[in-house]
Amino acid sequence: MAKLIVNGKVIGEVEGGTKLGDLHHEIEKAGIEFGCTDGQCGVCVCTVKRGLECLEEPSEAEEETLWRIGEYEENRRLTCQLVVKNGACDIIELESED
């Protein structure tokens, strides 16, 4: 279980295996916009401020979209594609620019 924080707002506890795309209603309320929820549009790009090690590595599809939209930093990820890893993890904190 990890505590998910988005733009400073606590969303709740997330278990290993949780896809953050499934929480897009809650996460949107905290200010990260979603479009396709399928890793294609890039609208949901965020900065992982804490807990990058708590997240599964990006899939090829996510990496392709990140490259296409010019995001090359390791901590820039597509929120809809994030999957929480199993195991001990305290905090996952995401931030969007606006």
Ligand code: FES
């Ligand atoms: S909502 Fe389209 S890539 Fe995440």
